[in-house]
Amino acid sequence: MSPDPSADEQAKRLLSIEEIRERAYDLWDRNHRPDGYELEFWLMAERELTAERRARSEQARLEL
Template identity: 75%
Template structure:
């Protein structure tokens, strides 16, 4: 069972494949696309974690 917020092998594989296709399917860049996919997914996950929730009040505007 995976932990909440854990990035799975399947998610990385799908993102790497999408990146590879969007870059015209170059040969020999498997590792680069895999690492790029991991970085993107981690940034998305961490960005969601850092955003305040809908029910939280922003006191700095008072």
């Protein structure tokens, strides 16, 4: 079964710029601070945070 796109959209709406910025910085730092990859780390951070939110939502729904 494919993931529900509306759940992904809801998770993305809940992310703040600050959360994404902090995660992107952490990813960049852990990867030895390469130059020129700002967008890649930003998108990676957004994907990770969205996946984490979605997993938490699904887990909470299953616990009901």
